[in-house]
Amino acid sequence: MRPPVFREGKNGVRIWRVESDHAEERPDQLAVEEPLEIRLVQGERRQTVAVTMRTPGADGELAVGFLFAEGVIDRPERVLRVAPCVDPDESANCSNIIEVELSADGPEPDLAPLERHFFATSACGVCGKAGIEKLQLRATGPLPPGPEISPEVIAALPARLREAQGIFDATGGLHASALFDAQGNLLAAREDVGRHNALDKLLGRAFLDGRVPLHDHLVMVSGRSSYEILQKCMVAGVPVVCAVSAPSSLAVEVAERFGMTLIGFLRGDRFNVYTGVERIALAEPALKEKRGRNRSLLPTV
Secondary structure (H helix, E strand, O other): OOOOEEEOOEEEEEEEEEEOOEEEEEEEEEEOOEEEEEEEEEOOEEEEEEEEEEOOOOHHHHHHHHHHHOOOOOOHHHEEEEEEOOOHHHHHHHHHEEEEEEOOOOOOOOOHHHHHHOOEOOOOOOOOHHHHHHHHHHOOOOOOOOOOEOHHHHHHHHHHHHHOOHHHHHHOOOEEEEEEEOOOOEEEEEEEOOHHHHHHHHHHHHHHOOOOOOOOEEEEEOOOEOHHHHHHHHHOOOOEEEEOOOEOHHHHHHHHHOOOEEEEEEEOOEEEEEEOHHHEOOOOHHHHOOOOOOOOOOOOO
């Protein structure tokens, strides 16, 4: 059997395809899963803050998106450098270590919330109502009422996401997240073996580009929407989150609490709206009074 051929995001292997009593040897592609160590650098201090299993590629975006979603960094100007480690004693492993260097002109980041991420699988998550209360402390206020999106735009999102999944075409084994504008134009897409990692990569790119908050955008994720998917989108100011599959109960609670529109089971021209239906441009008279009104349960100040 030939040795695997490494490519970014996928590995070439040989397999046996069996159908009935016939077997045929043929090439195949596997989605790569490798550990990524995220280090925070401040002056002479280097500290590992998380280790996650991910698909190689856009590692810097993943690290920045993760740190942004966790509240460690709040503005792109604080990020001085994002690069693989440069320690000569670890040169063999540097491809799986990413360093994010911060400037000194800001508060010391609170790293305590990162303890749960010290080693995380590609499907890691956290659930609990206490987490929602902590999120409320980070919210800057209710999301704006818009944008208002037509059902036709929403129905077209899965196909546009699927077209952007280059590694999935070769492996069939990756999740994806995509950023769209209110007209349904694809702005960016990222893939990873982990759903949360794909979203971190996507939001990390938007953060570095100075697009955050993403008040006039939509995020589409493959698979289901969980607490952490909604948490990350809330921090980035995303008003509309769409998923191919079902949301969890806690995801719905987060969306309701922070005035987000949450869509699930988006397949063909059908989808379920779990919260924030006022952002969907529907013709029913009973829904018109909800237009432009945010149902956020955040307390008014």
